[in-house]
Amino acid sequence: MRLVPLVVVALTTLTACGGGGSSDTTPIAATVNAGADQQIIEKSEFTLLAKGSPADGTFTWQRVSGPVVEGFPAEGAEQTLTAPDIKRDSELVLKVNYQTGDGQLVSDEVSIFITSNNQLPVAVITQTAPQELPSKYNDTIVLSGEESVDIDENGSIDSYLWTQLSGPDLTVDSFNNQTISFTHPLLESNTPMTWRLTVTDDEGGSASSEQSFTLNKTLEVIIANAGEDQQVIEFDTVTLDASNSEIVTATKQCYWEQLTGEIVTLANQNQCITTFIAPDVDTDTELSFEVTVTDSKSRSDTDTVVIGISPKPLGLINDTGMSDCYNNTQKINCKSDNFPAQDADLGRDSVANQLDKVGQGDLAFDFTKLNEFADELPDDAVNFSCVRDNVTGLIWEVKAASATLPPATTNRAATNHYTWYLNSNNGVQTGSVQGAANSTCPSNTACGLQTYVNEVNAIDFCGGTNWRVPTYTELLGILDYAKQGEASLLNSEFFPNQPSNIQLSDDGNPFMPYWTSQTAVDGTSLSQAYIIDMSSANDLAYPKGKTAFVRLVRTPGE
Structure with missing residues (x-):
């Protein structure tokens, strides 16, 4: 209860006409008590009971500060209310005004301390791609947390955090999106992987879920990649890049060989990345190259790339x-x-x-x-x-x-x-x-x-x-x-x-x-x-x- 100074209403003494006597009436000072402060949980009922003196007055209630509560403003000494749904602990301050029959007005305040009762969200992991399961090499795998929910009526998921607990090294687009995607890697044997999804709701509550998946082995355990075909101008420095070739072992070797066109000198035939100078040509010309990629177990694969060369527009x-x-x-x-x-x-x-x-x-x-x-x-x-x-x-x-x-x-x-x-x-x-x-x-x-x-x-x-x-x-x-x-x-x-x-x-x-x-x-x-x-x-x-x-x-x- 908070005490508020009383307002004293002065009454004018009336003197009767005629007769020889007179009398003075002194009013009783008015008081009001809003009741004791309360500690409650959100969405629970609580009762306010105000008391006023003298007893012939009327009670009116209003909200001073804090979250909005239904039923206010209200009239009457006793009020039964439901605490609002809140996102964090809050103080609701209510004020009662009491007016007596002789015109006196007094007031008092009461604090209702409301505790947030957050229900933790539920993290749910689903695989949404590829459509045909099981996935295979080079498929784009998509894991989604879209089905995760916040149980609270007006709650929502604020953030997502993905963590890979086991499995092969993967290149993931982002670990903080509702969904994540990565490419099914080259694998020598079926390999399990486990992911954990942690979701946090709008009240700061967090919950996690874990799920395991199996990545299938690949029929070919080495895939050579000579890079995209290129179109260049004579005298350009051309780069041949087979570094994106995939193997299941830790190391690989590359060897480049020219198949067609005017012979050029490669900077290093035994590197996955090598260069050469495009030769002087009079008309559009093509050169082709083959790369042989070998892993540490002597398994190999080949791929070719075509380099188109155009004359440099040097003018006449x-x-x-x-x-x-x-x-x-x-x-x-x-x-x-x-x-x-x-x-x-x-x-x-x-x-x-x-x-x-x-x-x-x-x-x-x-x-x-x-x-x-x-x-x-x-x-x-x-x-x-x-x-x-x-x-x-x-x-x-x-x-x-x-x-x-x-x-x-x-x-x-x-x-x-x-x-x-x-x-x-x-x-x-x-x-x-x-x-x-x-x-x-x-x-x-x-x-x-x-x-x-x-x-x-x-x-x-x-x-x-x-x-x-x-x-x-x-x-x-x-x-x-x-x-x-x-x-x-x-x-x-x-x-x-x-x-x-x-x-x-x-x-x-x-x-x-x-x-x-x-x-x-x-x-x-x-x-x-x-x-x-x-x-x-x-x-x-x-x-x-x-x-x-x-x-x-x-x-x-x-």
């Missing part, structure tokens, strides 16, 4: 010739994540060591020397007239040596230079400027580009009459950027007899400009065309009236 243009990678100040490892995707780590140059070249050249460049009839010559030939780029298929003019300056030179001398003057199907191209005869070349006609193109085609040079001035991209494609700092970015072994880079100096700076066939869009006059400086690889829109060197090119078969 040359790479830059760069073999090193750099940061802001120095050479670095090309695999650095801070300076990724550099020339030396991409494209043809990055796989130059694996390329199957027709001829020779630095890194991925591939040139073949040709004589005046376009016949192939040995790579070490000293005298040759043209060079075929085996990447693009283009044939390039090799300039003639010159000991003098024009016009005292031969027609194809490296030192000759020309204004930009070219014809098209519609006549002379806009902006063309014809150079004077016998000025910067030994021609009696003119020293413009078209004059030189006509002279070379007229002699059926290197077996062709379709010589032309190269495009911007074509000319850029034979530059080797690794030669930065040298007099020329062309490989002098294949492009000898180059002019001096000071012959046409630009404001005193070394300069080796070569014309391209492409006009620069500079407005309606179209008076400039692109040149590329062979000493620096810089390009420039250059006035067509100035002179620059030229190296002709042609496409075979046209």
Whole structure:
């Protein structure tokens, strides 16, 4: 019982009119007692009995705090109630108000301590897969705790914990789910396994159950697995992996053998995991390999894997010739994540060591020397007239040596230079400027580009009459950027007899400009065309009236 201060109601003394006497009435102070605190169990009945004085008053009850109880608020001194269903021990505080006939109101509180009476859950294990029993090798076995229950009316299972007590080593998806799954392993004999399931309800009560199952033996006690078939690109590092082969003994050995396709070198034939470099291929190609897996009792099995190889999409243009990678100040490892995707780590140059070249050249460049009839010559030939780029298929003019300056030179001398003057199907191209005869070349006609193109085609040079001035991209494609700092970015072994880079100096700076066939869009006059400086690889829109060197090119078969 909790005592609450009484409320005293003041009564006004009435004085009768007439007569000579008077009297005072003093009210009796009201009291109420809610009864003693009680200790009960959830869902059990209990009785409240309040007592009040004077006896002519009325009783009303209300809940102050704690779990909700049915029947409140209520009226009357005596109340019979049922304790609520609770999840944990709780205190229910109830309050009684007592009001007397003369208007006094007093109250008292009582505490009902309710003890939770949790019933432990029941753990139930069932096997729900495979549908056809008994299970066999490679079946997915599913054990379920779904039929586990909490006996309490409003109870529920909060958590599941699976524990393997015996049996073979298994790879289980999770030990804390309502269901668990694992794969029936390879077994030499029927093997029992035992699992324990512990369930915990929402009131913290736990219970466990154990159940045993039998895993059946396998007809084959070793199963080789060479891995999934693969599709790769030439020059990729290919991994052959038989580590997922299954045996019943503790150890195994593997031996790889190539069955079909271009012979490759395996890093280690006697390891379950080995690698090789995909060979250079021109069309889609397949290689096949067989692995033999042997256990410690000399039992073995084989499996094969097919590796499809596609040509690397290197394109029909040359790479830059760069073999090193750099940061802001120095050479670095090309695999650095801070300076990724550099020339030396991409494209043809990055796989130059694996390329199957027709001829020779630095890194991925591939040139073949040709004589005046376009016949192939040995790579070490000293005298040759043209060079075929085996990447693009283009044939390039090799300039003639010159000991003098024009016009005292031969027609194809490296030192000759020309204004930009070219014809098209519609006549002379806009902006063309014809150079004077016998000025910067030994021609009696003119020293413009078209004059030189006509002279070379007229002699059926290197077996062709379709010589032309190269495009911007074509000319850029034979530059080797690794030669930065040298007099020329062309490989002098294949492009000898180059002019001096000071012959046409630009404001005193070394300069080796070569014309391209492409006009620069500079407005309606179209008076400039692109040149590329062979000493620096810089390009420039250059006035067509100035002179620059030229190296002709042609496409075979046209």
